[in-house]
Amino acid sequence: MSKNAMIAQSGGPTAAINATLAGVIRGLRKSEEVGTIYGALHGITGVLDEKFLNLSESCDKDEEFLPALTNSPAMYLGSCRVKMPDPSAERGIYDRIFVTLQKFNVGYFFYIGGNDSMDTITKLAKEARRRNSDIRFIGVPKTIDNDLILTDHTPGYGSAAKYIASSMLEIAHDTYIYDLPCVTIVEIMGRDAGWLTAAAALARNSYNETPQLIYLPEVPFHRSQFLKDVKNVLNVSKNAVVAVSEGIRDEDGVYISAKAKAEDKFGHMQLSGVGKVLETLVKEQIGSKVRSIELSILQRCAGHAASGQDINESLEEGEAAAAYALQGKTGVMPAIRRTSDDPYTYEIVERDLADVANRARSLPREWVNEAGNDVTEDFLRYARPLIQGETELVWENGLPKYLPIGHLNHKIR
């Protein structure tokens, strides 16, 4: 007897998470065993509220649905930020989820997300075993932060890195034009890991040496050393460009950012403003022309500059996840194992979710230079393959043509 499938997305958006969704759908549709494929809106809350899209129908109605989905940024199914309670402490929410999944005859459940989403799916898989449920729970990784362990990198990172590197190159073209000493500080996402900020170094080429300085959360930040570093750059170049992670901290672990706000539900600090803090520091202590730029949410949702490699791998990981479920597996996720840097080769491998959830991977210290103000060639060798290739984006009436998300535009109160 055929079972239905359900897919949800959670956490922050990326340019590639919809490609992963498209991959899961593509994988599931290869099998006769799968009935209807549902999309739950706003992550696990869509399951609780029984808010579903019929994705099988969308595919049947329009053969352009999957290609358009593949190239649309952010999250077609919407997101949530729900921290699932421990099943032993609060059983009620799990009861509701399993009742709903049974009601809709769901045999395969997929959760696409980062660290916190892997925690959710791990708990659900564990709870299914306890309840002797045969529903298979599969995680599918995505995060621009690239901080999941046991995978070479995560879908979404390559596209964000490509956008960051392209923007840094364009900032270089912009900042070289004046014949004046100028410091430009570019603030890049990454609360605890420097992967995104490190990608700024990919903008360097035969004529562009910027960014000359890169500061990451992995290395304690010293204000006085930073000022020395900037002065040293200005001694040899009129144009100093600094890439800095939002999450840099001083020796005591205190965020440099002016606004270390309250912790969110997952215990993360919410940050903003380190660029402005450093801008003020340079203005007051060096006195040169200085400006700060925050790449902001554009770095995670720029579908128009997505990495072809990233989109393809996202599709493949989605398909692998579908295959795992159909093979009867549960509590696992697909990951990428790199087999060569150049030429870049890799294989999709299976990981146990319990080993991945709630752990984070920093940039290895040996990929940061000794002075703690740049990345090494090893990092560049790692990152370069991930930004290769462009997507087959369709433009319409002067703008990228993305899949409509009118179903997310609803009144909430």
Next chain:
Amino acid sequence: MSKNAMIAQSGGPTAAINATLAGVIRGLRKSEEVGTIYGALHGITGVLDEKFLNLSESCDKDEEFLPALTNSPAMYLGSCRVKMPDPSAERGIYDRIFVTLQKFNVGYFFYIGGNDSMDTITKLAKEARRRNSDIRFIGVPKTIDNDLILTDHTPGYGSAAKYIASSMLEIAHDTYIYDLPCVTIVEIMGRDAGWLTAAAALARNSYNETPQLIYLPEVPFHRSQFLKDVKNVLNVSKNAVVAVSEGIRDEDGVYISAKAKAEDKFGHMQLSGVGKVLETLVKEQIGSKVRSIELSILQRCAGHAASGQDINESLEEGEAAAAYALQGKTGVMPAIRRTSDDPYTYEIVERDLADVANRARSLPREWVNEAGNDVTEDFLRYARPLIQGETELVWENGLPKYLPIGHLNHKIR
């Protein structure tokens, strides 16, 4: 006897100003009368310092030079911000310029820039007449601000508008994902004119109603009305997106921006931070989730999202400028006269620089709605043709392949 030509660029960068440069070169190279084509580095200061590139040689050496130049953002020749003195008050600088131009046998001089650059070239043309010099001085317009008079629009505006509208659409996709009331404030360039901010409205489509609110410098800004407007949006939509110009002012003409800094050489106010000011206002007075985004210099140098229409028109205006010079004209610039909105048609016409310089064009009040918080359909009809089409950008190793600008990467002190 053949004369040489000289071209310089001035003011702020755009994604299309190098296309204009390519157009001038292409136009000049059609004529047997023109000898060597020089590029002066860093605007008029390159003439004073005798810092030149030989652009004829670059074209001869590499047939890919002009196509690559056409698609490279920012300013290949570098820029300056020099306010030329009145010739009657300070003759010396003009003496030096004319001596240099004579020394290099220059018969045709082109200055590509905005309002202030048109002032420079007007003064030079006037001074040439006074000196009975037969050097022809031609202005070629560019400015993302779109604030030149006597032209339908300026090269550079269409590309900036396309980047702004594309980014706004991607911000919409990003902000719709959560099931929470959220206000997003997007700060867009435009000190005195709302053309760029107005372009945010182009992001609206069948499924996206954002930005629901648009505030421009053309209309006095009232904090209390702004808060009412935002509350009204949140009453009907979970997702309020506000596009705001950096240059909005209150009824007394005082900038809303927190940091109204000193005036620059041209008497412009330098601004930043209005997004943060409004973010704080919403946080304190409404209390919903709120975030601000500054599109920053990326909106003027994003060659990877340039408008094909803009790039083509920039080439054409450059060629027209070359033709004017070869026809013996001086003190003029090419402009665009629109002949139809849909289908969009236009012609290149000649304008007297003296009529254009030092004047600015605001968005017509009738293209702003009565409430002063949105643009009208007339504006959209005007702007839509300008963002159409994409460019033939070459990507290499994962990044846009632009023309190297190593000649701008020199030590200055």
